[in-house]
Structures are given as structure tokens and as C-alpha cells.
Amino acid sequence: MVKEISDKIKEAVASVEPVETPYEQRGYHLAIEATRTNIVDIVNFFDKSGFYLADMCCVDYIDYLEVVYLFNNHNQVCRVKVTLKVDPDKPSAPTISHIYKIARWYEREIHEFFGVLFDGHPFMTYLFLHDQIDFYPLRKKQVPVPEEDKKLLNSFNPGEQEDGFFLNLGPQHPSTHGVLRVVVKMNGEYMLSAEPVLGYLHRMHEKMAENRTYQQFYPNAARMDYLGALNFNLGYVTTVEKLCGIEVPERAQYIRTITAELNRISSHLLWLGAFVADLGGLTPFLYTFDDRENILDILEAVAGSRLTYSYLRFGGLFNDVDDDFVANVRKFIDRLRSRFSMYERLITGNVIFINRVKNIGVMDETYPLKYGCSGPVIRSIGIPFDIRKHEPYAVYDRINFNVATGTNGDNMDRYLVRIKEMEISLDIIEKALKDLPTGPVKAEKIPKKLKPPKGDIYHTVESPRGELGIYIVSDESDVPYRMRWRVPSYSNLMTFPQLAEGSLIADAIATLGSYDLVIPEIDR
């Protein structure tokens, strides 16, 4: 696959030299250096070959800015890194937003944080930041925002330029689960267009990463996605371990898997309740919370907190689990299995519920390619893309499990996929518990100040919401040079404007609920 792509791109685009990179250390198979003139051709090539834009970010090397495009394939893992050098004094690059729709947001984001202007981008306004900011936050040197840029960034004022019935969903609205704001243009009950406005909870995680040592950054990972904290924790820890080449003991790997899956179930349970609450049924919310509390008890006993766990450490765990943990998890598995039939009767079989979600918010196969969405959202379309299967981490390669998929890509399928995923997670936990080996849970000789070798790495894990990617650039110091988080909700949410267009407001809210959004994760 890698060889094939490498040959093909040489044919398709002139003067391109793909370099094969060691996947085990770098996390991507191919690296391509692009120039201003051929970047659009390269991106076009990947679009035609069925690749999706997994991530797009920027790194400030002081002498030059580097825009990084990361591509991947849904069928067979082939990660490609394309880099484009940009002049730091007058940074600009050609836009690719007409090829990949998700790039529309990525480019706006890069423009806000680095000042790179993308020529031909249709809608360059503030996405994350407040409008009083007067410098580009992620640049290494203090770079002020020029006046013309400020004007451009402040140009989104719905209702002032055009006529129409505008409705602000959020930032304080019961259905946005946090502080998302969606500016909706309405015609009666129908939505004509929807434009999400992000950044109401931008907590500067990426900036903080450049101010903290690797160890000091543990808690941030948990606070980025508070519902899937252990999965984010796991993603961060495995990335750095991969970068430094740290071996993790067997037992620790198993426990990581078990706790991450428990966390996934608790996240899905909360989503399930919130989703039905969005549709107007409040009671299931309390039932799922009741089940969720059991998981929190188990995890609290080992990790010490209820929500924002920083349980994992580089090279292992904070501490070992005891027999009580194993017994409690077994008890919980039995309990939750018996509860599924109740949820079936209460929710899945309810006529009103079925009518509300069936054939609503239908996605087709083009969505994952154009938007790079992931997780249950794309599995509901029928694409069995799961990082746990495709690029296994922890012990997922040793455990045999299915990937839940749907067929239609509507809200009902997204619901069913998540329900099935909970059952699969229970299976995984059960199998992992059976094989749980004894031994140490911490690797020996992990330095107090971790100084990874020079280079960059892109590593992904499957968070409850989809593909979580972490891109770290290290300069051999104990502080990351640049840490970029590719978060799943971000690209999932990007599909919302297209799905909401022309739908009823009630359906749009059901669709918004079906994404399982966690706003701090999007805003970072």
C-alpha cells in the first residue's frame, strides 16, 4: 500500500519526492515535502485516491512556519505527512478548503493562531478566539495581529448584513451540552443554514503544552475530554512512550485497556441519557447515570478521582489494581448486561423515539472523506474504521472483538452503534480480565525529566468519540516544542451545517445530540 501510493504520487505530481519513514517511531508511513505550487495537486491526488484529511496543523520553527497535512485511508492504514514551508514574515498558503470541507475550519484555526493567510478561503473569520486578542498566540515570538487581519477576523456578524430570522442556539442553551453556539437562520420551523461558533471554552491546552514538561501535562489531557478522560490520558501517554521508546509492562497494558474501556462505557452511557433528554425524555438520563455511577466507583477506587483521571503514567500506571477491582468489574459487567434489555424496552422500542431518529440526519459515504469524521459517527455509515483494530495500541491486538457498524448513517444507526459498542466493550473487558497477567505495572528507570529525542510523531487512539490524534514535535528538551491535538468531535461537528440545512429545528437538535459532542475537546 505504502509503496503503491509512493509510486503513484510520483507519477501524478511532478517534482515530488516521498520519503518512507519508520512507522513504528513516527506514526506515519510517508513524508512529502510540498511547495506552494504543487500542494494543491498533491492534496487533489489524495482526495482522488480515497484518502481523508486526518489533521492539519502548523508549527512555528522561527525561521519558517510549517503547515502539516496528515492524510489517512479508511480501508488500510497508510498515514502520509505532507509539509509546506511558509515564510514567517508574510505567511500565506493556497487554500485546500474547496477539496476537503473540513479544511475550512482547520485553515481558519491556523490563521487565528499563526497568522497564515490562506488564499481563496471563502470565510476567514474568528473561530476560537475572542476579538480583543492582538497577537498570534501560538507563534514562538510575539507577533501582533495586523489591522487588516483584525477586520477580516471580525467580519462575522449574522443579522447585520442580511435579512432573515436568526436564532442563537447557545452558548447557554439546554441542548448544546456546554457552551457551543450555533447561529441558525430560520424559516419558520425549518433551518436554512447553521454556522457553529466555537471557542467559548478555549482553554489554551496547546499553548500550555509548550510551557509544561511532559509530566506536568498529564492533567490537561484529562480535562480536554472529561467524559473520555482515560482514553485521552492513554493517547497522550502512548504517544510520548512511542516517541521515547519506552516499553510498558504487560500487566499495565491490560489494566490500561480495561480502564479505558470502562471509561468508554461511562461516556457512552452519559451520551445515551443526554441524547434521549434532547428528544424530551428525561427519565433514561437518570437511569444511565445510575449505571454510570457504578463505573465511577470502580475507577475512583483505582484512580482517585471521579471524572478527570490522570491514572496513567509514562511507562505504566500510577498504581496497581487489587482483587476488589477485578471482582467489582465482573459484578458491573453482569449488572450492565442485565440492564440492556431494560433500555431496549424503554428507549429502542419506543415508537415516538423511533420516529424521531429514524432517517434523520442521514450521512452518506462522502462525509467521512470530505470531513474526516470518525468514531461511531462513521461506523454508523457502514465503514468499519476503528483505530483499535487498524492501529492497535495497548492490548487490543491480542483481544478478539468485533467492530459495530450500521448501514444508513442516520441518528438511529448512531444510537444503535453506540449501544452495540457498549456490549463489545464489556466483552473486551471480560476477555482482558481473564488474561490479566501478574507482574509489575511500572517500567523501570523512567527519568524524572523526560527528554524525548528530536523529531516528530503522530499517534492516534480511539476515544469514545472517534479518532484522537496527537502530533508532538520534540526538540530534545523536557518541554514539547509543539503539541497538537486532533480531536474527534471537531470534525464530527463540522458535518452539522450540511446535515442541518433544510431540516426541522427539532431534527437538527436530535442530530446535534447524536454526535456526542464534548465542547472542551473541540475548543481545546
Next chain:
Amino acid sequence: MCGLDNIIAIVGKEIVRLILGLIGVLIVVVVNALILTWVERKVSGHMQKRIGPKEVGPYGLIQPIADGLKLLGKELLTPANVDKPLYYLAPVIVFIPVLVSFIVIPFDGFLQVKDINVGILVILAFSSLSVLSILIAGWGSNNKYSLIGATRSVAQNIAYEIPLLLSLLPVVFMANSLSLKDIVEAQRDGWFVWRWQFFAFLIYFIAATAETNRTPFDLPEAESELVAGFHTEYSGMRFALFFLAEYTNIFIASAIATTFFLGGYLGPVLPGIVWFFIKTYFLVFVIMWFRWTFPRVRFDQLLNFSWKILIPVAFANLIVTGGILKL
């Protein structure tokens, strides 16, 4: 006592009865709302594996009084840019039909403020007024969510008024009277719900749930979509009046169902008024049960359900009943 006799002689027995009745109705309305808020919170609690209000008084019984006192003591906030006359008027209007409806409901054989021979028409005519106040509230609030809620409410009430009426008419045919008391008395041989009018009862109950804006038909105040719907901008006592009216409407809807289909105050051993309240509160409980079980329907589904299913079925039921009675 002499004074009272004189007054009665001067103004007539009926007027005194009416005034006393109105005072009684006011008490019933307030007490009923207090009880229902408590019941709702307890019912929701127990359905959701919680206990609900517990610490405020024994079993949380004083909770509604605390709520009421608190709402009385809240600032009456008038937002800028509201249409003031309409904004002030809406909570008052919402309350009038509620009071009038109570006048004709027979709580017992003699406990009825006034037995009007077109009783059911009075109730139906006045209960249609409540939608007017919702519309006024939604329009006067100068809030987009309120406006959407109000327009939804109007469409919904128009759609469900018809099956409501159509489901009550067969009973009127069978009882040969529009007076609620006569209708109850006609059920001495058996409740109408068991005498061929089961479908009418079902239709009435669904339509009444919709008319009172309860889940699964609570679209005018759909929390996840419209924040608080038509009363988004109302605070303090004005909001409390909407709240009061909602619970009283539930009670009236259940009371009519009791009167028309479940034999009203008729029942063995216990006095009539006890039977009346048992039946009514059971239906209220069922409406609450709906709320804490079902998700909300969508707007077009709501209207389709009424126009395409409820109205034809109710109409067929009416024709069949009429035909059989005539034969």
C-alpha cells in the same frame, strides 16, 4: 344569621351560591396546584430512582408552599423591549378560563357551583381561550424562542381542539344532555368508557394531554429546543401563574374525563366527592406517568397524528354512535 338571610333575600340564593362557589374554586385551584407540584416531583423522583423532595417538611410536603412563597418574593422583572400591555396581560388571561371551567364541574351530586344546561360548551369555549394568552405571552415577550413556542402552541391547540370535541360528542348523544350533571347521572347504569365509548375516551385523553401541553406533546415549551418556550421571559409570580394554570388545566382535563367517561362522582360506599377526586387524580397521575416515560414528538408528527388519525377515528366513532342510537 339574620344578616345573611337578609342578604340572601335581597340578592337571591343563586348569587350567594355563586360567590361562595367562586371562593371555593379559588381555594381548590391553589390547593390543587400545590398538591400537584408536590405529586409531580415525588412521582418523577420515584420513577427516576430518586426520592424527590424530602427535607422540607415531612416527605417534603411543605416544598410547594416554600416554592410559592419564594416566587411571591421574587422581583417582577420586566425585560426591556417587551410589549408592555400584552406582556402584563398574558398571565392574567391565562387564569380566567381556568376559573370559569371549575364552575360547572360537578364534584358531587350537590357540590357544583352552577349547573348550566350547556356546561360542556362553557368548558370547551373557555379552555380554548388559554391558547390566546399563550399567543399574547409569546408575542409580547419579544423573544424568538417565545414566539416560536407561541406559534407552535396555536397550531397544536387548533389541531387537538377538534378531536377533543368530537370525542365528547358521542357521550352527549348518549346522555341526551349538555349538562355535566345529567351526563354523570346517565352513567348510573355503567360508565361510558365501558359502554362502547372506549375509543372516545382514548382519543379524548390523548387530545387533552396535547391541549395541556404535556409531554409527549409539550412542544410550546420544549426545553431542549426552545429553552422555556412561551414563558421564557416571565419571572416571579407571573411565571407562577402560568405554572398554576398548567396544573389546573391538567386537573380540569382529568376532571372532564372523569365526568364524561368514568362516572364522575358515582361509586359505592365512599361519598361522591371522594370518588371524584380518586378518579381524577388517578388520571392526573397517568398524565404525569406519560411525561416521565415518553420522549417528545416532532411538530409535523404531532399535527399529522391529529389530522390523519385522531380526527377521522373520532369522526367515525361519532357517526357510528349516532347511527346506533337512532336505530
Next chain:
Amino acid sequence: MGKGGFHLETKEPIIKLAIAEKFINLARANSIWPMTFGLACCAIEMMAAAMARFDIARFGAEVFRPSPRQADLMIVNGTVTKKMAPTVVTLYEQMPSPKWVIVMGNCAISGGPFAFEGQYNIIEGIDKLIPVDVYVPGCPPRPEGLLEGLMKLEEKITGTRRFPVPEQKW
């Protein structure tokens, strides 16, 4: 009158509203309706406090009103960013008085873990913008913490505490 000394009688109010005031305060303390308002991680714990295990309904505070006009209590539960701050202030101003604010979590108290040198996007402490009644620290605080915060608020309103303070055994 007659409390000894030479107190002027006019010092006593002509209409004694103290008892009514006391009753209304008691009612207020027992019926604190929070606003449905979630910012970040702490919002989940706030939800947990309303759910089956912790059940804030026991104290009559489960009526989460989505509209600020009908709420008595704002629970600021999460990081307040500079973009969000105007909204938080607006929401506070939209609430009818008497109104209270519980600040939940370190982020809203002082910026918490996100206050560092060179930060550009958060308000370090919501009390710089709106008056705060009770602070509940933690990251995030447990639901019990929020319940204790509610007790503290009730104590503040009525002057007496609902439950005795548990004995400290360490």
C-alpha cells in the same frame, strides 16, 4: 420596648416585618432553583448531583430552569473564557433578584490549572465580574461538595444550618 436602658422607641421599626422576612427567607432557602447552565467538566458533576445517587431534589433544588428569568441560583461550573464572560454576566443580570451565585471548581474561582504566565483567554476568577456567594473548590468538586455548597448558601440566607456539621475525626 422595655429592653432596659434608654433606647429610643423609634429605633424599633413601626411595622415589624422581621417574622415575615424570616418566613420568606426560609422559603427562599428551601426552594433554590438553579439555572441549567454548564460550562465544562464541573457541569457533569453538577448533573451528577441532580441524579439518582445524590439527588439534590431532597432540598427542593432540582428544578433546573433553562431560562435565567426563572432561576434563583447560578452555578458557574467551569472555566470562564474571555469570549464567554460577557454571556455569563448577561445571564447573571437577567436573573431576577434575590439571586445567588455558587462558584464550582477551581477554574471559575481563580482560573485553576489554566492560569499560567502568558495565558490569553481565560478570566482568572469569575468574582471579578459578578458577586459570588459560595465557593466550592475542587477540580472538579464532588457532587457532595456542591451539596455542601448549597447548605452553605442556605445558611447564608436563613442564618441557621440545615444539618449539624459532621464531626471531624482526624
